[in-house]
Amino acid sequence: MWTHKVLKDPVHDEVLVEDPWIWRLINTAAVQRLRRIHQLGTSYLTFHGAEHSRFTHSLGAYETMRRVLRHLEQECGWPRDERDKKLALAAALLHDVGHGPFSHTFESVYDVHHEQWTRRILLEDEEIRGLLDEVDSNFADDLVALLQKQSDSVIQQLITSQLDVDRMDYLLRDALHTGVSYGRFELARLVRSLTLADGQVVLKANAIHTVEQYILARYFMYTQVYLHPVTIGSDVLVGQILRRAGELWNQGAGLEMPEPLAALFGESQGVSVADYLEMDESTLLYAFRRWTKGPDPVLSDLSRRFLNRKLFAAVERVEPDSGEWAALRTAARALGFHPDYYVCGRSSAIAAYVYRGEGIPILKADGTVSELSRESRIVRSLIPDSEYRLFLPKEMLEGDGPVVERVRSLVYGRAK
Amino acid sequence: MWTHKVLKDPVHDEVLVEDPWIWRLINTAAVQRLRRIHQLGTSYLTFHGAEHSRFTHSLGAYETMRRVLRHLEQECGWPRDERDKKLALAAALLHDVGHGPFSHTFESVYDVHHEQWTRRILLEDEEIRGLLDEVDSNFADDLVALLQKQSDSVIQQLITSQLDVDRMDYLLRDALHTGVSYGRFELARLVRSLTLADGQVVLKANAIHTVEQYILARYFMYTQVYLHPVTIGSDVLVGQILRRAGELWNQGAGLEMPEPLAALFGESQGVSVADYLEMDESTLLYAFRRWTKGPDPVLSDLSRRFLNRKLFAAVERVEPDSGEWAALRTAARALGFHPDYYVCGRSSAIAAYVYRGEGIPILKADGTVSELSRESRIVRSLIPDSEYRLFLPKEMLEGDGPVVERVRSLVYGRAK
Amino acid sequence: MWTHKVLKDPVHDEVLVEDPWIWRLINTAAVQRLRRIHQLGTSYLTFHGAEHSRFTHSLGAYETMRRVLRHLEQECGWPRDERDKKLALAAALLHDVGHGPFSHTFESVYDVHHEQWTRRILLEDEEIRGLLDEVDSNFADDLVALLQKQSDSVIQQLITSQLDVDRMDYLLRDALHTGVSYGRFELARLVRSLTLADGQVVLKANAIHTVEQYILARYFMYTQVYLHPVTIGSDVLVGQILRRAGELWNQGAGLEMPEPLAALFGESQGVSVADYLEMDESTLLYAFRRWTKGPDPVLSDLSRRFLNRKLFAAVERVEPDSGEWAALRTAARALGFHPDYYVCGRSSAIAAYVYRGEGIPILKADGTVSELSRESRIVRSLIPDSEYRLFLPKEMLEGDGPVVERVRSLVYGRAK
């Protein structure tokens, strides 16, 4: 007889699965695959503890949602409906199901969007779709609408807004694994301060400092962890590997291409859901390792750098102008580095809080609803910002010789 | 200019690298490869948080050794010698370097011993050997002797004994990631209670309860985490996959065999260090996924079960006698399961403390050295024990029909 | 409108008060007085962090009971009855209400038993009794019966047995404040493993290692914290102060005796509940400080030693025989110390688990109930033990001169 499952969790102590249907969702191939995709992409090359997967985060988002629903049910009598509960819990559990390996990098290099893949998996994967259809025939569509922000349900806010269970879990989880205290905030009080008003989820004004703490946790995690230059440099490297491999493949250059990557490097529109679900980080890492042995010196060098953590150097500075770019590329060539792959720049945006339409609604003592940034000077001070960095092999910056000195003077001349 | 590196760590807060030579050792391909091997093998299928790698554990063992050495140096003036320090730190960092993917299972199926591979990697891998030779030409041999328990150095105790930095780190780290409190003990006090006497590392008697706590942490981690039936069942499954693949390969059955696995499935004596170092869990997971598509129904089913977590059921009981084995195998066949792969038993030994020659030496107030089990009733109560479990597909135990009922009566008849 | 109160707690994160009647009980003078009595008596002189009071522990025991009841209600449908819930919660909150300042020492010197005072307070204190009578006229008597182990209710086990909410809270709380990890155990799992069978609270057998961890937490807290020689020595000192003050008072020696202490030093039978409730540690500390100024050199020296932490030395050894006692007393006198007050011995019992009638019942898989020590070798190994120590001023052991040397040889001759 099924009663419930208790999973030990390093963040929430226990994840409680009360509904056997959720347990079956967790045990689908599509969800289990998330165990093979790191939650923080290449961050583990910077913070060695960041080895946790999107699977553990998905369980954590589910558990946070479960606690939020339990609170709202006691506080406001919502959700009364078993279907709404299932929608909310499934949305939390499945919100990342479309992510691929080194997801954000992959998306930026190829024309793949994880939101689109989430949609296709929910609608087309037989195992998942079967479970969703068990609820009713509109359930899958409603779930897709929620995850794509096309629903008018209050659940949408809980799963994708500035105060959603996704962020609540990942801040705490990423902080724990990286070993920093920056992501900590008072989860229990934040959850307890949620309520419904005007048909939306709002936060009671007496918890204003608790939500400030949560927003600042995000700010600190961005500045100290997520946008760490070593991580961005590792992402850049993965991007260059994928670009080079794609070009060689499309040139028919006899590249070894482990299945089912070929489909992706061709035209991803044609990729089946089954093929996509075979893609995880073990697939890419296997490919990278094979490519270290291949004939193309650029691809094999880049792959080796990633696998063995010989990362690019990062220099914080203003974006080079066209003259600087040209000079850097010339220098790279002179030192034996293909400029298209070995000289790169990247701008990273810090957006701890965003003000447009989507702010966090605050329920004031007088019953009116305001927006967080209007109520908090600290939150207002967090204007979006960005950092520009140049990435290139350490060999281009270290050692003697006129070219290396030229690179150094070009690069550090306008370093921040 | 090199000063030192500080790595944030979820267990020790900070890992401090003061010696640039250690930093270069950390950044070798052989050590970086450990990022792609889980510390606890398949345990993550039981405790979802157990996703940490042998790499992070190796850094933790290094850091623990660093603290032990700092203490002993202050307390006893040893090690004075920079070479001894390097030996001890390198031993801690490299003690797991020979591990392969799903290591213990691999070793039991094929004739591979990670200790042998550690030896070969230290002696034969160019990058590692080069760094070791920088110290002096005997350094690599001395390190191998230490890690193979063939040294008479006091360092050997610190790296491989019942009170070594390996265990000190893994108990704390595994407890953190699985989310349990069982592995906690007072590390700082334990380290501070170490001293040298009679040419060996001994523990001062006034820390007897602290070392009891440490031994019990190990006992609890064994009973609650390491030997969890779901984990043992997952290991059994990996073992069956490897056995089946090996048999098919040696029959020339046209199995897809991703490089460089072929070498291993042939005769592992012939495997080069370079090939071995290409083996990590991404290689095996890639292979498993390919095999789900292969023509052999046993291999493809077993692979799918592992990847998608459709694990075997575990039944704790006494070992079946030959009549029971025969009956179980007949039933398996009747239900369409190949008995060689779908009916398995496994005995797991709980050895929290071992008494022979190798006990933990305790320095008593009167200056004599005793052995822990003589001083502690609790430790004496921890006699080695073992648990026998039967593993088979849930389909053989659930549902209706006379065969399934027969299996249930066979299996649970003598369940514990 | 009353909803509920949430109190932040360093151990349980939050203490939740859902019943306004409980909130009123918390806010009685008798319960608030517990804020002025240390939970661990004089332990703060050994572990400086042990400054927490019986009040915070009482809230923690209440919260633990609340969680146990919530679990049992879901699991077994008990307690259904609001009155049973109130009984259990009030018992947890009030179980320590009769404790006086430096409770155990006081009790051993004077004829005071905190259990008797608990009974009197519940029955005679107007404020408390009024609240209890609000439930019904038998409630106070039922509560007294529970706390004095004279009830046959299942609640009695939850409040006073080897697996009660009192211990569950104090192990975790004392560990946190002293800064040690010894008292940690898996509270949530322990609570979740409780059930009802045979009309009693039992623990499910699959949690056997969890309850072992809990019993060992107690063992370690006893050996490492509760019976620390410095703490026992401080208790001994308080005892000597109280004895000396009592003798002087009864001799009519003109001792300053802050109110309402006089009653206690006379005949405590005559003490009213109102007078008793005025007694807390601030009363005693105030008296001690006044006595440092008084004419009796013994009382003023002992008081000064306690307030300024000039504690006695502790020597672990076998109990002196009568010849040794005589010799020690002679030496004390020669060095100017009154032997009745400056030479003392104390035996402390370590009783981590007790086997008689009252063991922890374990519900086995076959439905029978066993007793923990029969199921666990480790628990069986924890036989009651005791340690004997001699306490005397450091001045009697340190320095030169034939008398001090004589003391040293007497004392350390048979030291353990």
Added chain:
Amino acid sequence: MWTHKVLKDPVHDEVLVEDPWIWRLINTAAVQRLRRIHQLGTSYLTFHGAEHSRFTHSLGAYETMRRVLRHLEQECGWPRDERDKKLALAAALLHDVGHGPFSHTFESVYDVHHEQWTRRILLEDEEIRGLLDEVDSNFADDLVALLQKQSDSVIQQLITSQLDVDRMDYLLRDALHTGVSYGRFELARLVRSLTLADGQVVLKANAIHTVEQYILARYFMYTQVYLHPVTIGSDVLVGQILRRAGELWNQGAGLEMPEPLAALFGESQGVSVADYLEMDESTLLYAFRRWTKGPDPVLSDLSRRFLNRKLFAAVERVEPDSGEWAALRTAARALGFHPDYYVCGRSSAIAAYVYRGEGIPILKADGTVSELSRESRIVRSLIPDSEYRLFLPKEMLEGDGPVVERVRSLVYGRAK
């Protein structure tokens, strides 16, 4: 033989005392007295866990200083001098030694300043002065200069500035005991980022987000803990008790006045150091309890309210104008409350970061020194703010009748 003392600490794990002179300082009566003064005054009436004393905080400040010095010595070769080390460590240990019971309230009611008392204790207390003079005859004066901000030593910054060991310890310690996460920050990294430049302690610019986290920890502790209305209300109550007792005493009203309080209520200039050191919270609590029995109804009621936690209600609003004050006082009188003691207002200032002269110096990459608020938008957003609150008995706000209604309309009419 002295080696060192290790004290277990809930915040820093271990407090290490390496210098026997420090150990003797810790064991002076003046320092031990701090065990009897709460670190957070009356906060324990709001956050029940806040029962820790100024003694444990003083040890924590000492330990933090020890770590800062160890870092600076490695990083900058300062302090080389044993005397400088002793100065810094003693300053950290003794910085609070002049505090009295419910310190800030006492100071505001009577003309007592803890800084003055710190000075007098260091210079006049025989035991302390003796130990200071052991170093050399200028040591006591130098220490006083440091603690009174009249030194030009770099040590002064470490003990009394916006980035001092006092704050570093209390934020972490107060957060632990109250059970909130608001006070957490990355202590190890903050310490490691300190260096010396321009003859002052500066923070390296790459730790800018770490110092932001520390400043915000302070902001959150102020808004969520230190200025909690229940705490402020308790302080107000203590203040009213002290004022009333003083008035009665000076009127010669036959008030029972436990020694040595009389001196303080007379003219505190005449109080001796010995008398002052007898004052701790047990003295005041003893007095409060006696006063509950005294003839003055105001003093006995206020004392009872404090001891039994029948606190005033707090209403956040703008300061009443003179008409409102008069009306409130009239209503109080009508309800039987002496308006001088039962109707009070208090403004509390939140000053997380202060910009004038004393900001935190930041060492930028180009070698120049800037000031934190110039470098951080978040810190700039923390302008000093204040909250006004009205405190009065709940009986004046609750229940029926025209006067109570009048009070409610007066009070809430301009509530925030």
